[in-house]
Amino acid sequence: MTALDLSALRRAPKVLLHDHLDGGLRPETVLELARDCGYDALPADTAPALAKWFREAADSGSLERYLETFAHTVAVMQTPVGLERVARECAEDLAADGVVYAEVRFAPEQHLEEGLTLDEVVEQVLLGFEAGESAAEVRGQNIRIGVLLTAMRHAARSREIAELAIRFRDRGVVGFDIAGAEAGNPPSRHLDAFEYMRGSNAHFTIHAGEAFGLPSIHEAIAFCGTDRLGHGVRITDDITIGTDGVPVLGKLANYVRDKRIPLELCPSSNVQTGAVDTLENHPFDLLARLRFRVTVNTDNRLMSDTSMSQEMLRLVETFGYGWTDLERYTINAMKSAFIPFDQRLQLIDEVIKPGFAVLVG
Ligand SMILES: O=c1[nH]cnc2c1ncn2[C@@H]1O[C@H](CO)[C@@H](O)[C@H]1O
Numbered sequence: 001m002t003a004l005d006l007s008a009l010r011r012a013p014k015v016l017l018h019d020h021l022d023g024g025l026r027p028e029t030v031l032e033l034a035r036d037c038g039y040d041a042l043p044a045d046t047a048p049a050l051a052k053w054f055r056e057a058a059d060s061g062s063l064e065r066y067l068e069t070f071a072h073t074v075a076v077m078q079t080p081v082g083l084e085r086v087a088r089e090c091a092e093d094l095a096a097d098g099v100v101y102a103e104v105r106f107a108p109e110q111h112l113e114e115g116l117t118l119d120e121v122v123e124q125v126l127l128g129f130e131a132g133e134s135a136a137e138v139r140g141q142n143i144r145i146g147v148l149l150t151a152m153r154h155a156a157r158s159r160e161i162a163e164l165a166i167r168f169r170d171r172g173v174v175g176f177d178i179a180g181a182e183a184g185n186p187p188s189r190h191l192d193a194f195e196y197m198r199g200s201n202a203h204f205t206i207h208a209g210e211a212f213g214l215p216s217i218h219e220a221i222a223f224c225g226t227d228r229l230g231h232g233v234r235i236t237d238d239i240t241i242g243t244d245g246v247p248v249l250g251k252l253a254n255y256v257r258d259k260r261i262p263l264e265l266c267p268s269s270n271v272q273t274g275a276v277d278t279l280e281n282h283p284f285d286l287l288a289r290l291r292f293r294v295t296v297n298t299d300n301r302l303m304s305d306t307s308m309s310q311e312m313l314r315l316v317e318t319f320g321y322g323w324t325d326l327e328r329y330t331i332n333a334m335k336s337a338f339i340p341f342d343q344r345l346q347l348i349d350e351v352i353k354p355g356f357a358v359l360v361g
Pocket residue numbers: 020021022023063067070074105106107110150179180181207210269299300
Protein backbone atom coordinates (compact mmCIF):
# COMPACT_ATOMS: atom_id res chain seq x y z
CA MET A 1 0.00 0.00 0.00
CA THR A 2 1.43 3.37 -1.03
CA ALA A 3 1.41 6.04 1.69
CA LEU A 4 -1.40 8.50 1.08
CA ASP A 5 0.43 11.80 0.67
CA LEU A 6 0.29 14.62 -1.84
CA SER A 7 2.84 13.16 -4.22
CA ALA A 8 1.09 9.77 -4.32
CA LEU A 9 -2.26 11.51 -4.74
CA ARG A 10 -0.90 13.35 -7.74
CA ARG A 11 -0.12 9.99 -9.35
CA ALA A 12 -3.66 8.67 -8.79
CA PRO A 13 -5.89 8.90 -11.90
CA LYS A 14 -8.47 11.54 -10.98
CA VAL A 15 -11.72 12.74 -12.52
CA LEU A 16 -12.96 16.31 -12.20
CA LEU A 17 -16.51 17.31 -13.09
CA HIS A 18 -16.76 20.83 -11.66
CA ASP A 19 -13.99 23.28 -12.49
CA HIS A 20 -14.40 26.85 -13.82
CA LEU A 21 -11.99 27.92 -16.56
CA ASP A 22 -12.08 31.52 -15.32
CA GLY A 23 -11.45 30.33 -11.76
CA GLY A 24 -8.29 28.38 -12.55
CA LEU A 25 -5.78 30.78 -14.11
CA ARG A 26 -2.15 30.76 -13.06
CA PRO A 27 -1.42 33.99 -11.14
CA GLU A 28 1.54 34.74 -13.46
CA THR A 29 -0.75 34.39 -16.46
CA VAL A 30 -3.24 36.86 -15.01
CA LEU A 31 -0.38 39.36 -14.60
CA GLU A 32 1.05 38.81 -18.09
CA LEU A 33 -2.29 38.91 -19.88
CA ALA A 34 -3.27 42.05 -17.95
CA ARG A 35 -0.08 43.73 -19.08
CA ASP A 36 -0.61 42.63 -22.69
CA CYS A 37 -4.20 43.84 -22.87
CA GLY A 38 -3.76 47.01 -20.84
CA TYR A 39 -5.93 45.98 -17.90
CA ASP A 40 -4.67 48.07 -15.00
CA ALA A 41 -7.11 47.25 -12.20
CA LEU A 42 -5.36 44.18 -10.76
CA PRO A 43 -5.15 44.29 -6.95
CA ALA A 44 -1.48 43.14 -6.83
CA ASP A 45 1.57 43.20 -9.08
CA THR A 46 3.51 40.06 -8.22
CA ALA A 47 2.35 36.48 -8.68
CA PRO A 48 2.58 35.48 -4.99
CA ALA A 49 0.77 38.64 -3.88
CA LEU A 50 -1.93 38.13 -6.47
CA ALA A 51 -2.38 34.46 -5.51
CA LYS A 52 -2.76 35.53 -1.89
CA TRP A 53 -5.23 38.27 -2.80
CA PHE A 54 -7.51 35.87 -4.71
CA ARG A 55 -7.43 33.33 -1.91
CA GLU A 56 -8.22 35.92 0.77
CA ALA A 57 -10.80 37.90 -1.18
CA ALA A 58 -12.63 34.67 -2.02
CA ASP A 59 -12.64 33.74 1.67
CA SER A 60 -15.57 36.08 2.16
CA GLY A 61 -18.24 33.78 3.53
CA SER A 62 -20.65 35.02 0.84
CA LEU A 63 -21.14 33.69 -2.68
CA GLU A 64 -21.84 37.17 -4.02
CA ARG A 65 -18.53 38.57 -2.74
CA TYR A 66 -16.67 35.43 -3.78
CA LEU A 67 -17.96 35.97 -7.32
CA GLU A 68 -16.66 39.58 -7.41
CA THR A 69 -13.10 38.24 -7.71
CA PHE A 70 -13.91 36.87 -11.17
CA ALA A 71 -13.98 40.42 -12.58
CA HIS A 72 -10.16 40.28 -12.76
CA THR A 73 -9.86 36.90 -14.46
CA VAL A 74 -12.68 37.53 -16.90
CA ALA A 75 -11.10 40.90 -17.79
CA VAL A 76 -7.96 39.21 -19.13
CA MET A 77 -9.91 36.56 -21.05
CA GLN A 78 -11.32 38.77 -23.81
CA THR A 79 -8.94 38.10 -26.70
CA PRO A 80 -8.34 35.00 -28.85
CA VAL A 81 -4.79 34.78 -27.50
CA GLY A 82 -5.89 35.13 -23.87
CA LEU A 83 -8.67 32.56 -24.15
CA GLU A 84 -6.49 30.05 -25.96
CA ARG A 85 -3.66 30.41 -23.45
CA VAL A 86 -5.87 30.07 -20.38
CA ALA A 87 -7.49 26.92 -21.78
CA ARG A 88 -4.14 25.42 -22.80
CA GLU A 89 -2.62 26.02 -19.40
CA CYS A 90 -5.72 24.66 -17.69
CA ALA A 91 -5.40 21.36 -19.56
CA GLU A 92 -1.65 21.21 -18.81
CA ASP A 93 -2.09 21.99 -15.11
CA LEU A 94 -4.85 19.43 -14.63
CA ALA A 95 -2.85 16.78 -16.50
CA ALA A 96 0.27 17.52 -14.42
CA ASP A 97 -1.86 16.97 -11.31
CA GLY A 98 -2.89 13.53 -12.58
CA VAL A 99 -6.41 14.37 -13.72
CA VAL A 100 -7.30 11.96 -16.55
CA TYR A 101 -10.74 13.31 -17.39
CA ALA A 102 -12.12 16.77 -16.67
CA GLU A 103 -15.23 18.74 -17.52
CA VAL A 104 -14.28 22.41 -17.48
CA ARG A 105 -16.94 25.11 -17.66
CA PHE A 106 -17.06 28.80 -18.45
CA ALA A 107 -19.62 31.39 -19.55
CA PRO A 108 -19.04 32.49 -23.17
CA GLU A 109 -21.31 35.54 -22.71
CA GLN A 110 -18.70 37.03 -20.34
CA HIS A 111 -15.98 37.09 -23.01
CA LEU A 112 -17.48 39.38 -25.63
CA GLU A 113 -16.08 42.74 -24.47
CA GLU A 114 -13.47 43.00 -27.24
CA GLY A 115 -15.89 42.11 -29.99
CA LEU A 116 -15.56 38.33 -30.25
CA THR A 117 -18.71 36.40 -31.11
CA LEU A 118 -19.99 33.58 -28.90
CA ASP A 119 -18.85 31.05 -31.49
CA GLU A 120 -15.36 32.56 -31.70
CA VAL A 121 -15.01 32.44 -27.92
CA VAL A 122 -15.87 28.74 -27.83
CA GLU A 123 -13.58 28.01 -30.78
CA GLN A 124 -10.59 29.64 -29.06
CA VAL A 125 -11.17 27.74 -25.83
CA LEU A 126 -11.48 24.44 -27.70
CA LEU A 127 -8.24 25.19 -29.57
CA GLY A 128 -6.52 25.87 -26.25
CA PHE A 129 -7.72 22.63 -24.69
CA GLU A 130 -6.57 20.65 -27.72
CA ALA A 131 -3.12 22.25 -27.56
CA GLY A 132 -2.93 21.57 -23.82
CA GLU A 133 -3.99 17.95 -24.23
CA SER A 134 -1.31 17.46 -26.89
CA ALA A 135 1.41 19.16 -24.83
CA ALA A 136 0.53 16.98 -21.84
CA GLU A 137 0.54 13.84 -23.96
CA VAL A 138 4.09 14.58 -25.05
CA ARG A 139 5.03 14.49 -21.35
CA GLY A 140 3.25 11.16 -20.92
CA GLN A 141 0.27 12.71 -19.14
CA ASN A 142 -2.96 11.77 -20.84
CA ILE A 143 -6.01 13.90 -20.18
CA ARG A 144 -9.31 14.32 -21.94
CA ILE A 145 -11.27 17.52 -21.45
CA GLY A 146 -14.98 17.97 -22.09
CA VAL A 147 -16.34 21.52 -22.10
CA LEU A 148 -19.51 22.67 -20.37
CA LEU A 149 -20.98 25.98 -21.48
CA THR A 150 -22.40 28.00 -18.60
CA ALA A 151 -25.11 30.65 -18.78
CA MET A 152 -25.15 33.32 -16.08
CA ARG A 153 -28.32 32.89 -14.04
CA HIS A 154 -28.92 36.63 -13.44
CA ALA A 155 -28.78 37.30 -17.20
CA ALA A 156 -31.17 36.34 -19.99
CA ARG A 157 -29.02 34.48 -22.51
CA SER A 158 -29.45 30.91 -21.30
CA ARG A 159 -31.43 29.70 -24.31
CA GLU A 160 -28.83 31.18 -26.64
CA ILE A 161 -26.01 29.49 -24.68
CA ALA A 162 -27.84 26.16 -24.73
CA GLU A 163 -28.10 26.47 -28.51
CA LEU A 164 -24.38 27.28 -28.64
CA ALA A 165 -23.63 24.12 -26.63
CA ILE A 166 -25.61 22.04 -29.10
CA ARG A 167 -23.88 23.69 -32.08
CA PHE A 168 -20.53 22.58 -30.65
CA ARG A 169 -21.65 19.20 -29.30
CA ASP A 170 -19.56 17.24 -31.78
CA ARG A 171 -16.50 19.43 -31.32
CA GLY A 172 -15.78 19.02 -27.62
CA VAL A 173 -18.71 20.62 -25.78
CA VAL A 174 -20.40 17.94 -23.69
CA GLY A 175 -22.98 19.87 -21.71
CA PHE A 176 -24.56 23.00 -20.28
CA ASP A 177 -24.81 24.65 -16.84
CA ILE A 178 -26.04 27.77 -15.08
CA ALA A 179 -23.93 29.64 -12.50
CA GLY A 180 -23.74 32.97 -10.68
CA ALA A 181 -25.62 34.34 -7.68
CA GLU A 182 -28.14 31.70 -6.68
CA ALA A 183 -30.43 33.61 -4.31
CA GLY A 184 -33.11 35.41 -6.32
CA ASN A 185 -32.27 33.58 -9.55
CA PRO A 186 -34.02 30.21 -9.34
CA PRO A 187 -33.27 27.54 -11.97
CA SER A 188 -36.84 27.69 -13.30
CA ARG A 189 -36.06 31.15 -14.78
CA HIS A 190 -34.11 29.23 -17.41
CA LEU A 191 -36.63 26.51 -18.12
CA ASP A 192 -36.65 27.04 -21.87
CA ALA A 193 -32.89 26.48 -22.03
CA PHE A 194 -33.18 23.22 -20.10
CA GLU A 195 -36.13 22.11 -22.22
CA TYR A 196 -34.09 22.82 -25.33
CA MET A 197 -31.23 20.67 -23.98
CA ARG A 198 -33.58 17.84 -23.04
CA GLY A 199 -35.25 18.09 -26.44
CA SER A 200 -31.81 17.66 -28.01
CA ASN A 201 -31.01 14.58 -25.88
CA ALA A 202 -28.20 16.57 -24.29
CA HIS A 203 -26.84 16.77 -20.76
CA PHE A 204 -26.72 19.58 -18.23
CA THR A 205 -25.93 20.31 -14.64
CA ILE A 206 -27.22 23.16 -12.49
CA HIS A 207 -25.46 25.05 -9.68
CA ALA A 208 -28.04 24.46 -6.93
CA GLY A 209 -28.05 24.05 -3.17
CA GLU A 210 -24.96 26.16 -2.57
CA ALA A 211 -26.03 29.63 -1.43
CA PHE A 212 -29.70 28.69 -1.38
CA GLY A 213 -31.32 25.58 -0.02
CA LEU A 214 -33.87 22.93 -0.84
CA PRO A 215 -36.24 24.92 -3.11
CA SER A 216 -33.37 25.49 -5.53
CA ILE A 217 -32.45 21.79 -5.57
CA HIS A 218 -36.09 20.80 -5.93
CA GLU A 219 -36.61 23.10 -8.92
CA ALA A 220 -33.40 21.93 -10.56
CA ILE A 221 -34.54 18.33 -10.38
CA ALA A 222 -38.32 18.37 -10.56
CA PHE A 223 -38.91 21.25 -12.99
CA CYS A 224 -35.66 21.46 -14.95
CA GLY A 225 -34.66 17.78 -15.04
CA THR A 226 -31.01 18.28 -14.25
CA ASP A 227 -28.60 15.37 -14.72
CA ARG A 228 -26.33 16.46 -11.85
CA LEU A 229 -26.24 19.03 -9.04
CA GLY A 230 -23.48 21.64 -8.98
CA HIS A 231 -22.62 21.50 -5.26
CA GLY A 232 -26.03 20.31 -3.99
CA VAL A 233 -24.45 20.43 -0.56
CA ARG A 234 -27.58 21.87 1.06
CA ILE A 235 -29.40 18.58 0.44
CA THR A 236 -28.43 17.97 4.06
CA ASP A 237 -31.22 20.42 5.02
CA ASP A 238 -33.47 17.47 4.17
CA ILE A 239 -31.61 15.03 6.40
CA THR A 240 -32.23 14.98 10.14
CA ILE A 241 -30.27 13.04 12.68
CA GLY A 242 -32.66 11.20 14.98
CA THR A 243 -32.20 10.94 18.77
CA ASP A 244 -30.67 7.49 18.19
CA GLY A 245 -28.04 9.11 15.94
CA VAL A 246 -29.49 7.54 12.82
CA PRO A 247 -29.95 9.91 9.83
CA VAL A 248 -33.48 10.23 8.48
CA LEU A 249 -33.90 11.31 4.87
CA GLY A 250 -36.77 13.52 3.68
CA LYS A 251 -38.52 13.01 0.35
CA LEU A 252 -36.13 15.13 -1.71
CA ALA A 253 -32.97 13.65 -0.18
CA ASN A 254 -34.35 10.18 -0.79
CA TYR A 255 -35.14 11.05 -4.39
CA VAL A 256 -31.64 12.38 -5.03
CA ARG A 257 -30.11 9.23 -3.56
CA ASP A 258 -32.57 6.82 -5.21
CA LYS A 259 -32.02 8.33 -8.65
CA ARG A 260 -28.24 8.37 -8.10
CA ILE A 261 -28.15 12.09 -8.95
CA PRO A 262 -24.46 13.04 -8.77
CA LEU A 263 -23.41 15.71 -6.29
CA GLU A 264 -20.51 17.84 -7.54
CA LEU A 265 -19.12 18.64 -4.09
CA CYS A 266 -16.38 21.27 -3.82
CA PRO A 267 -15.10 21.18 -0.22
CA SER A 268 -12.77 24.22 -0.10
CA SER A 269 -15.06 26.43 -2.16
CA ASN A 270 -18.01 25.55 0.07
CA VAL A 271 -16.12 26.79 3.13
CA GLN A 272 -15.06 30.01 1.38
CA THR A 273 -18.57 30.93 0.26
CA GLY A 274 -20.03 30.05 3.65
CA ALA A 275 -22.12 27.13 2.34
CA VAL A 276 -20.53 25.23 5.25
CA ASP A 277 -18.63 26.73 8.18
CA THR A 278 -15.61 24.42 8.38
CA LEU A 279 -14.25 21.46 6.46
CA GLU A 280 -14.80 19.29 9.55
CA ASN A 281 -18.49 20.16 9.36
CA HIS A 282 -18.72 19.55 5.61
CA PRO A 283 -21.45 16.98 4.93
CA PHE A 284 -19.24 15.21 2.39
CA ASP A 285 -18.64 12.39 4.84
CA LEU A 286 -22.26 12.05 5.91
CA LEU A 287 -23.39 11.97 2.28
CA ALA A 288 -20.66 9.50 1.35
CA ARG A 289 -21.59 7.20 4.22
CA LEU A 290 -25.25 7.39 3.20
CA ARG A 291 -24.09 6.30 -0.27
CA PHE A 292 -25.16 9.38 -2.18
CA ARG A 293 -23.26 9.61 -5.45
CA VAL A 294 -20.62 12.05 -4.17
CA THR A 295 -17.80 13.41 -6.29
CA VAL A 296 -14.77 15.54 -5.32
CA ASN A 297 -14.21 18.77 -7.23
CA THR A 298 -12.09 21.93 -7.21
CA ASP A 299 -14.63 24.57 -8.37
CA ASN A 300 -12.03 27.37 -8.65
CA ARG A 301 -8.38 26.41 -8.26
CA LEU A 302 -7.12 30.00 -8.21
CA MET A 303 -9.64 31.34 -5.68
CA SER A 304 -9.21 28.31 -3.41
CA ASP A 305 -5.47 27.89 -4.06
CA THR A 306 -6.16 24.22 -4.65
CA SER A 307 -5.95 21.27 -7.04
CA MET A 308 -7.73 17.92 -7.32
CA SER A 309 -4.95 16.24 -5.34
CA GLN A 310 -5.15 18.94 -2.67
CA GLU A 311 -8.92 18.61 -2.31
CA MET A 312 -8.54 14.87 -1.91
CA LEU A 313 -5.74 15.32 0.62
CA ARG A 314 -7.90 17.69 2.66
CA LEU A 315 -10.66 15.08 2.74
CA VAL A 316 -8.18 12.37 3.70
CA GLU A 317 -6.85 14.52 6.56
CA THR A 318 -10.31 15.50 7.74
CA PHE A 319 -12.21 12.24 7.40
CA GLY A 320 -9.48 9.59 7.34
CA TYR A 321 -10.22 8.24 3.87
CA GLY A 322 -8.07 5.54 2.26
CA TRP A 323 -7.32 4.68 -1.36
CA THR A 324 -10.46 2.57 -1.82
CA ASP A 325 -12.66 5.48 -0.70
CA LEU A 326 -10.91 7.81 -3.16
CA GLU A 327 -11.22 5.24 -5.92
CA ARG A 328 -14.95 5.00 -5.24
CA TYR A 329 -15.42 8.79 -5.48
CA THR A 330 -13.39 8.78 -8.69
CA ILE A 331 -15.49 6.04 -10.24
CA ASN A 332 -18.62 7.89 -9.07
CA ALA A 333 -17.37 10.91 -11.02
CA MET A 334 -16.47 8.95 -14.13
CA LYS A 335 -19.89 7.26 -14.14
CA SER A 336 -21.49 10.71 -13.94
CA ALA A 337 -19.56 12.31 -16.80
CA PHE A 338 -21.39 13.63 -19.84
CA ILE A 339 -19.45 11.60 -22.43
CA PRO A 340 -20.97 8.40 -23.85
CA PHE A 341 -21.26 5.32 -21.64
CA ASP A 342 -18.76 3.19 -23.54
CA GLN A 343 -16.11 5.89 -23.21
CA ARG A 344 -16.74 6.26 -19.48
CA LEU A 345 -16.45 2.51 -19.04
CA GLN A 346 -13.21 2.42 -20.98
CA LEU A 347 -11.65 5.06 -18.73
CA ILE A 348 -12.83 3.19 -15.62
CA ASP A 349 -11.52 -0.19 -16.80
CA GLU A 350 -8.34 0.87 -18.56
CA VAL A 351 -7.17 3.92 -16.62
CA ILE A 352 -8.82 4.38 -13.23
CA LYS A 353 -8.93 0.84 -11.86
CA PRO A 354 -5.39 -0.08 -12.98
CA GLY A 355 -4.06 3.25 -11.68
CA PHE A 356 -5.54 2.76 -8.22
CA ALA A 357 -4.50 -0.92 -8.19
CA VAL A 358 -0.86 0.19 -8.37
CA LEU A 359 -1.33 2.52 -5.39
CA VAL A 360 -3.33 0.08 -3.28
CA GLY A 361 -0.57 -2.41 -4.12
O1 LIG B 1 -19.33 28.20 -6.92
C1 LIG B 1 -19.86 28.94 -7.77
N1 LIG B 1 -21.20 29.20 -7.68
C2 LIG B 1 -21.84 29.97 -8.58
N2 LIG B 1 -21.23 30.55 -9.61
C3 LIG B 1 -19.90 30.36 -9.73
C4 LIG B 1 -19.17 29.56 -8.83
N3 LIG B 1 -17.89 29.58 -9.22
C5 LIG B 1 -17.82 30.35 -10.32
N4 LIG B 1 -19.03 30.84 -10.63
C6 LIG B 1 -19.39 31.74 -11.72
O2 LIG B 1 -19.36 31.02 -12.93
C7 LIG B 1 -18.85 31.87 -13.95
C8 LIG B 1 -18.45 31.08 -15.17
O3 LIG B 1 -17.40 30.22 -14.93
C9 LIG B 1 -17.77 32.63 -13.22
O4 LIG B 1 -17.42 33.83 -13.90
C10 LIG B 1 -18.42 32.90 -11.88
O5 LIG B 1 -19.17 34.10 -11.94
